[in-house]
Amino acid sequence: MKRLFKNTIKTIVIATLAGTTVTSCKKALEEKPYSFLSPNNFYKNENDAKIAINGVYNTLYSWDLYKQPFWNMTVLDDDHVSGADWFLGTTGAGNYQGYWGVDGPWVGLYSMISRANVVIENVSKIEQDIDAEVKERIIGEAYCLRGWAYFQLVQLYGAVPLRGKSLSEDPNPNVPKSPVKEVYEFIIEDFKKAEQMLLPEGNPKSGEPGRVKRGVAKAFLAKTYLTMASGSLSGAQISVRGGQDNNLYTYTKSVVAGLEGLDSRVYFELARDKAIELLGDNEYSLFTASWKDIWKKENRNKGENMWELQSLAGTDLFTNNLSAYFSAFSTFGRGAVWFTNNHYRDYEVNDLRVLQGVKHNYEMNNASKTKYFYPSWEAATYKTIGGVTYNNNGTTDDRAYVIKYEDVADPTIANSDAFFPLLRYSEVYLIAAEAENELSSTPSVKAYEYLNEIRGRAHASLVSNLTQQEFRSFVLAERAREFVFEGIRRFDLIRWGVYLQVMNKISAGQDNISKSRSEKHLLFPIPNGEMLSNEAIKENNKFW
C-alpha cells in the first residue's frame, strides 16, 4: 500500500512534467501585445515628440469636437441661424440635453488638455535627438492648445476644474471647479507661454501649415482679454437688430457670471495692445483682391486663415459634414442650416459677404433638380437668370445658404473635407476696433480705421460719426456679418451679456425654430459622468 502511494506520487509528478509542455510558467503568462505601443518605449526623440503633439491636435477631429458636437452646439444656437427643424430641434432650439453630442465639448476639450499635459511633461524630458527650438515649439503648441481648450471651457461652462498635470503626475481624479477668474488667469498664462515658445509664421522651424504659430497665440491672448473685458463691463448699453420685426432694440448688458468686479478697462487695453502688436508683426494679411478667396480650397492655411481645422479628403476620420449641412448643394438635397432673412437684411445689398457669400441661385441635389432663388423679395434680380426661372415660395424657400464650406474635394459626398476656421486675421482687426472704442468716450480715428478695414474689404459702406454705444453695437453686428456660421456669434452675445434678451426678443424664430431661452442656457450642463464621478464637484451649472 505504501509503496503503491509512492509510486503513484512519482507517476503524477512525472506525468505532470511530461504532459505539460510549459517549461516556464512565467514566460507563458507574459502578455505579448501585437497591435499597440506602450508608453514605456516612447517619448525618446524629436520624431516621438512630433507624434505626441499630433495626438493633441487629433482631439479636434473627434466625435466630441469638430466631427459635429462642437460646431453644432456653438454655431446653431444664436439669433441668426435657421434651418431644418429636424436638425435644429435640439441645440438650435435650446434643448441641449436632447442632443446626442451634449457632453462632447467637455469631454473633447478635457481630452485635449490631458494629452497636452502629457506632451508638456514628457517632451520636456527629451534631451537627445531633438532640436532645441523644435522642442520649445512643440511644448509651445501644447500650451497654446491647452489654453485654447480652457478658453472654450470657461466660456461654455463657467467655473471648471483646472488640471495642469497629467494623470500619471497627479492621479487625483477629484478636482474642484476653479472660479472663472482663476481659469482666465490660467488661460492667459498658457497663451503667454505659448507666445514665448512658438515661432512666428514663416520661420522654417515653426512647423507645417495647420499648426498653431506665435501669431495664433497672440490673437487668442487678445481675444481672451477682450472676452474678459466685455464680459465684465457693467451697465453699458448695446443695440441689436432683432425681434420678430428686425428692429433695433437697445439692451442694458449683464455682467458675465464670474467676471464681476473686474476692471474691464484694463483688459480692453490689454486686448487692444496685443491686437495692435500682432497687426504690427505683419505676418498675416487679408484677402483683398476678392472676398471669395478666403473660402477657396487653394487658400486654406493661407493669408488670413490663421488657424483652421485641417481636413483630408477621402478619409473617414478627417472629414466632416459641414459642406452637407451648410451649403446649398448638399447630400440632403439642399443644406440643413441657413441664416435668417432678418440677418440677410443686416447686410447692405452690395456687401460682398451676401452678394458673393450667399447662394442666390441653386438647384436641388436630387432627382427633382428643382431650382431655387434667394431671397424671395429680390425676385427682380434672381428669379430669372439667363432665361432660366428659379423658384421661391416666399416662406420655407427663403434660405440664406453660405458658400463658406462648399469648396470641397467632392461636394456630392456627406463626409467632405471642408476646413473650419478656428481663427481669422480679420477678427484681430475687429478686436482692435472693439477694444479701442471702449477706451475713449467717442470712437477714435484708429477705431474707425480697424473697423473700416473689414468693411472696405467687403465693399460695404465705410462708417463714421457714431457714438461709443453705436460703435459698440455696430462692431457686434459687423462681427456677425463677417463671421456668420464661424462659431463666433453665440460667444459674442454671451460675453456682451445680451444673449437671453436678444434670443427671447425673437421667441419663435424663422422656420418655427424656437429661440426662447432661460438663464440655464448661459452655461452648458456639465456631463453626468463628471457629476457622478468627480467628488469635488457637488453642483451642476445653474438649473441643469
Add this chain to the structure above:
Amino acid sequence: MRNFKKIWIGICVLSTLIACKKEEGKKEDTTPPQITSVTDLQHRSTALATCDFGDWIIIKGNNLSTTNKIDFNTVLAADSLFYADDTTITVKVPSILPDVLNNPITVFTKYGSVKYGFQIKQPEPVVKNMAPAVGDPGDIVTITGLNFINVTTVKFGNEDAEIISSTPTEIKVKVPQSAYGHISVTTTSGTTQSQGVFGFKYALFTDALATGWSNASYSAPNAVVTAPSPVLRGTSSMKINYAGWGGFKLQKTAPYLDLNGFVSLKFSLYAESAAVGKKIRVFLNNSSTPGYKDITIAESGKWLTYEFPLSDFGSPTSLSFIEIKEYSGAATTVVYIDDLVLM
C-alpha cells in the same frame, strides 16, 4: 399518492401565480375648506394684501384638493384656469370683476365652501381697439378694452368726448370736433392712452379710392362693395378675392405721393372664416424694397385694425404702390379692407 397530489396542486398554483396589485383606497378628508392667505406665483411665501383683475394667484389654505368652483364676487374662474391640491389653488383671477376693489373669493369644495374677504382691484384701463378708427365728428366710436368700470372721461387728443354708454369692456363715445389723435380713457383706477391714433392724415380709401389711385391687382379679383357686405364705416369697403399668392395692388399715377411727414400706414381688415390662420404680406412700392409686414389673420367676422410705421417698410420717401399679398398659398381667401389711410 395523496402527498403527490398536494405537491401537484402547489406546482399548478405556483406556475400560474401572477402578482396581484392591491389598490389602496385613499381616505378622503371630508373637512370643509379653509383659506389662510393669497400669494402671487413668484413669491409663494409672501401673503398679498391685494391683487389685480386677471392676475395669477395662489390661494393657500387647507382641504382644497376637491375644489370644484372658485367664485370671485359672483364671477367664476374658468375650469381650465384653476388647479388645486390639498393646500393650494393656483387660479387666474377673472379679468372682469364687478367691483373696483372689493371682490371676495369663495372656494367651493366637495365638502363645503369658504369665503375669503380679499381685495382685488381693477387696474388701469386697457384700450384694445377702437372701431371705427376713423370717423367724422358726431360718429359713434366703440372703444373696446378692459377695466372700464367707473369711467370718468374719454378724450380724443386733448378734446373730451361725450360718453354714450359704458360697460367694463366697452365704451361708446361720440367723436368730438377735432377727430385726430390718441384716445385716452380715464377711470377711477387710472388713465390709459390708446396705442393707435384715431383719424388719419391722408385717406387712400374710405368709401372710394382717392384721386390718382387705381387698382393694379394681379390674381386677386377685387371690387368696391357696399353694405350689406361688411363695411366698417360709411357705405362701402373693398372686397378682395384672393387666389393663392394673389396680390391686391393699388397704384398711384405720377406724381407719387410724397411721404414726408407721414409716420404710418393704417387699415382695417375683415376676413371670412376660411381665411383664419392665413398670412397676408404688405409691401410698399415694390416687393424688392426692403421691409414688409406680415399679418396672420387671427379672427374672422370682425373688423381688425392694423397700423404699421413706415420704417417697417424701409422708410420710403414716396409712395407709388401698395400691395397686400396673400402669403399662405391658399386659394380663395376672401377679405375686405376699409379705411386704408396714412397717418
Add this chain to the structure above:
Amino acid sequence: MRKILQIFLLTVGLLTVGIQLFAQSLSNKMVTGVVSDSEGLPLAGASVSIKGTSVGTMTDGNGKYSVRVSESTAVLVFSFLGMQAHEQVVGGREVVNITLKPVNQKLDDVVVIGYGTVRKADLTGAVQSIGAADLNRENPGNVLSAMQGKLAGVNVTQNDGAPGAGLSIKIRGSNSFLGGTEPLYVIDGVPFNASNDDATPQSLGEDEKQTNNVMSFLDPNDIESIDVLKDASATAIYGSRGANGVVLITTKKGKLGKDKVEVSVNLGTSNVSKKIRVLTPYEYAQFQNLSLMNANKYDGTNYTLRFPNPSVYENVHTNWQDEIFRQGFTQQYNVNISGATDAGSHRLSFNYMNQDGVINNSDYQRLGLNLNLNRNLGKIFKVGTSTSISNTINNGVKTGTDKSDAASAGVIRSAISFPATVTEIEPYNDTGDSYFITNPVIYTNDVLNRVNTYNIFSSNYLEVAVLKDLKFRQNLGFNYGSGNRDQYYPQTVYEGFAAKGWGLKSDNRYSSVVSESILTFNKIVDKHSFNVVGASTYESSNSQWKRAEGKTFPNDFLQNENLESAEQVMPIKGSRSSSALVSFLGRVNYAFDDRYLFTFSYRADGSSKFGEENKWAGFPSAAFSWKLNKESFFQDVKSVDDLALRLSYGQTGNQGIGAYSSLSKLTVYNYPFNGSLQSGLADDFYSGPANPNLKWETTTAYNLGLDLGMFKNRINLHVDLYQKKTNDLLQYVTTPSSTGFERQLRNSGSIENKGLEVAIDGRVLSRKDFEWKSAFNIAFNRNKILDLGGPLEQYATNISTNDQPFIQAIGHPIGAIYGYVEDGFYDNEAEVRNSLLYHNESDDIIRRMIGEIKYKDLDGDPSAISLSDRTFIGNVNPKYSFGFTNNFRYKNFDLTVFINGVQGNDIINMNTRFNANIGSQKNVTKDMLDGAWQEGQDNSAATSPKAIRQFWRTIYFSKRFVEDGSFVRIKNLAIGYNLPKQLIKGVASAKVTVGVTNLYTFTNYSGYDPEMNSYGSNPALFGVDLGGYPNSRTFNLSLRCGF
C-alpha cells in the same frame, strides 16, 4: 468477511471449471428463446451475442432469437438500450428465455463532473443533467435552446428571434458587471474558449447589437448529455473560469452492437407570433392632422394640415409589418452511422439545417459533421477523438440597434413607425426632413448582411491504464473558428444614402489549443473508497480580426464585392491578441461506507490577462454528502429509497475580460496638416489609464442540497439552497472626464446571489399502455450589490443615445432600473403655472406645456427636474423562473407539453422609447394614440402626452418604458407516434412527431416577445428590447428512423 469471499470465489471457480468440462462434450447446437421486458412484453431488436466472439444476432419483432453455439460453456450476452445487460451461460439448454430489467437510472447514471465522472448517487455538489431524449424532444436548432427551461437555476434567454441568433445563459444569477454571464463550456473534456462575440465578425455600425450563436456548430442530435455544474464545489475545479457555472457537453458515441444507421428529418414552418397594432393609414392621417393642429394651437406655429382629406385612406390597408414578415420554412436533417465492438466505437454524423427567418431576407444554414472514434489498443492504451466541423451561413436583417431615435434604427422600428399612408415603396428619400427612416421593405430587401463561419472543434485523448487503479489521460484539444461578414448598405437606405453605398468585408479568427495531463487514481479499501485526480493544463488562445470598409461606390450593383472602387476608403482596422492559462489542479473524492462522501479540490491558475502583480490565483473547494437512507435508523422508512444531504463550499473566478486590459496603451491618433496625414499617438481614451493590479473576480459560494427519492424512485426531489459572494468585481469605473479619460478597468465591489432551486420529477402514472411522467423545476435567485468599491451608485453604459437607466447601487441588484417618476399630465394652464418649473416662463412656454407629462420632484427642489429626481423604477431580474414538462404515453403514441416561464421581471421596451414623442411623423401604436391627452376630454386615464408636432419636448426615462416581462409560455407541444416494430422491413425503429413550438405566450408585455435581450450576455444590460427580431411560432413535422 475476507474468508467468505475467498470461499465464494473458489466455489465459483470450481463450478466454472466443471461447467467448462461438461460443455465441451456438446458442440454446435442452436439455442433459441425470447427476450422480454419486466412486464413480459417481447423486446424487438435486442442484441444477443456470444461473449468473447464476434458472433451475435438480434431479436425479431416478437422478441425471438436463435443463435448457433459451439460449446455449452458459451456465455450469451443480452443487451437492449435502457436495459441492464444480462449474461447467461448456455449450459445444456436449447431454449434460453430472458427477462431484461430496466437500467436503474437513478442509481447507476454516471455524471460528468470535469476531469472525471461520478455515479449520480455519489454527487457531492449541485450538478444537473439532461439526456439526449430530453434535449431533442422539441427539435431545437441549437444546444442552448435545447436546455431552455429544463434545469432549475439555469436561465437560457434568446437574444432575439432571428434564426441563428445568439442566446444568453445565466446560471444562478449574475456575478459580474463585465465578465459576462456566459458559463464555461467543456465539450468532451476540453474547454471551449469562445463567446458569441467571437462568432460575430465586426459589422458596419456600432449600433448593430445582434450576435450569432457561438454554439451553433453543434447539432443537438449529436449530443448525448449535458451536465451543468452549478455550485462552487463542482466548478472550483475549473478555477478562474468557473464562476458562471460550467456546462459539460458530451457528444454521442457508438454503442455496442452492430452498426446502426439513424436518420432524422424535421420540417417546420414558422410565422411571427405577434404583430403590434399600429395606426391604420386612415387613423394615421387623422393623427398627423391632429398633431399639426395641436402645434398651431399650443405652439403658435403655422402648419397646414398634411392630410386635408384623410378619408381617402379609409380603404387603404397598408401595414408595414405585413410587408416584411413572411412564413418561413425550416428543414433539418441528421444522418448518422454508429456502432461499437470491444475494440472500440465509432460514430459519424452529418447534419444539415436550413431555416428561413420570419422576416424577409433573413435565413440561416448549417452544414456539419461530427466524428467520434474510440479505439482500445490492447488492454492498456485507449485513444479517441471527438471532432466537429461545421459551416454556418447567416443572412441577417438589421434589427436591435441602440439608436433611440435615428434613421438607422433597424427594420423593426421602421416597420412599426413608417408612415402608414405611404403607398409607394421608394428608396430612402433625400429630403432630409421627410420621413427620416428608410422604408421597411427597402430596408429589409436591399441590405446585404451575411456571416459565414467555419468551426472545427476537436477533442482527442490517449488513456493509459498505468496500474490497475491508476489511469493517465492526455487530452489534446483544438478549437478553430473563423467568420466572414459581407455587408453592404446601398444608396437606397439611409445608412448608405449619404455615403452613396457603404460596404464592408470583415473577418475574425480565433483558435485555441488545450493540453491537459490527468492522472486518476481509484482505490477501494474496505469501506474506504478513494478517487484522486491530479492534472496540469495549458491553454493558449489567439484571436484576430480585421475589417476593410469603403463608401461611395459607382453604383450598388456589385455590393461589397468591389471595395477597391470605393471613393472613400475608410481606415483598415485590425487587431490581434493572444492569451495563455497555465493550471495545476487536484481533487480527492473520499467515501466512507457509501454513507459519508467528501470532496476536496484545489486549482491554481495563472492567467496572462491579469496585471503583473496578480498573475496567479488559487481556488479551493470542499464538499460533504451524507446519505441518510443508508443509516440504520432509516432502514425502517420503506418509502424512501434515497435521501442525501449535501453541503459544499468553493471558490471560483471569472477572468472574462480581454487580453491586455491591465496594460497602458498608446493608440493611433493621427492628424492631417495641410493635406497630408501625420502620425499621432496618445493614451488610449477608451481603455483608460493602465492598472497593473488588475485581477480575476473571486466568487465564494456555499450550497446546501437535499436529494430525495421515494416510492422506488418514482418521485425524485432535489432542493438546493445557495449563497454566493463575488468580490473584486471587474469593472470600468467612471473617472471624471476632466481627467481626459472616462473610465478605468478596476477590481472593485462585490455582489451577492442567494437562491433556492427545486426540481421534482416523477412517474405519475405507469400502466402497461399508459404512462404519465412529469417534471417541474423552479428557481429563485436574489441578486444584490454589496459594495461598489467607493461610490454608492453608478450606471451601466448607455442603452441608447441618451438613456442610461441601469443603476448599480449598493443594496440593489444588477439590473435595477433608475428613472424619473411621472405624475400624470399638466391638465390646464393653472396646473402648469402652479409648477415651480414653469411659473417664470413665458406665456408661450406655459401654453405648450398643457397636456405634457408632469414629472415628480423627488429631490426637494421643485424648480428643476434634474438627475437627482430619479429613483428605482424597475428590476430586470425575475422573482422566479420555472419549467414544467409533461410526457404522456398511450400505447405507441406520446404527447409532450412543455411550459416555461419567468415571473416578476421588467423589460425595457425601447421601441416605445423610439416612438414616445407622439406627434412626429412616426407612426405610433393604437394604444398610444388612444391614450393621448386631449383637451376637452376626460384625461384621467390618459397614458401619453398630447399629440403635437414639435422639437422641444423632452421625455425623460420613466416607468413608461419599463414593462412587466413576466410570461408563461407553452413552449412546446408535440405528439409522437412510434411505428410498430418491424412494420417496415429493415427499419428497426421509426417515430413520427408533429409539434408546435411557442404555441402560446401569456404576457402583458406590449412588444413582440418578452424574451428579448438585445445586449446578449452583458449582465449589466440585461432585459432590453432594442427593437429585436420578433419571435415566431413554428409547426413542425419530424421523422426519426433507425436501421
